[in-house]
Amino acid sequence: MVRSFTRIAVVGAAVATTLVGIASPALAADVNRTLSNSHGKMTYNDSVDVFEICDTNADGYGVTGNLNRVYKGGVTYSEEAFRINDGGDAGCDKIGYNVQGYPNNYQMNFWWDGGGATLSTVWFYE
Template sequence: MNRAFCKRIGVTVIAAASAMIVSIAPAAAITDIKIAGNGGTFTFHDDGDVFEVCDTNADGAAVLGRLYYKPIGGDWYVTEEEEDGGDGGCDKMPHDVNGVGDYQMKLYWLGTGYPGLLQATSRVFNE
C-alpha cells in the first residue's frame, strides 16, 4: 500500500474513535435537589451526599424530612429522617446515595392537629 493511503486510513480511524468517545457521555450526575413546603425546606446536596432540613416558619411547629429508598425489585421504605424546629440553623443528615435503587425525599409539617402533614415530594432520583 502506498504511504499516503495508509496515512488517510489512520486519520479516518482516529477520527471515528474520537467521535465514539465524545458520543459516549458519562451517566448524568444528579445535582442538588430542593423541595419546599409551608414552613420548611428539604435539600439534597450531591457534593458530600448530605440532606438538610430547615424550619423556615416561626409557627412553633417543626418540619420533618424523610428519605425514602426503593431497592431494585423491592418496596419503598424510610431509610433516614431528620426533624428541624425550635432552634437556630438547619439540621443535616449524611446519607450515601448509591446507584443501586431509587430515592425520594418528602417534607412533612408537624403542626398541632396535623402531625405529619405532607408538604412536598421530590422526583425519584439516584446516582
C-alpha cells in the first residue's frame, strides 16, 4: 500500500514538472533596457513599448539615440527604425515604437552630441 502511494506521488510530481516545463516558454517577461553616461540616458520600457531619452547635463550639447532593426526572414535587410534626441529644453523626449518578435532583431544606441563613444545594447527582440 505504501509503495502504491509512493509511485502515485512520483508519477504526479513528474507530470507536474512536465506541465510546468511546457507552459514556461509561453510566459514572456518584459525586459527594460537603459543606456546612460554622464550626459544623459536612454531607456526602453518594454511593457508599453516607449523609448525615452533625457539630457541630464547642461553643457550646451544634447544627447541622441536610435533604434536599429534587422529583419532576418526570407530576405535580410536592416534599417534605422527611428532617431530621437533631447537637449535645450525642459524634460525628456519620448517616442512609442512597437518592438516585434523574431525574425526582427533590434539594437538601441545612445550617444552624446559633443563626441565620444556610442553605447549600444545587445541585439534583442520581443
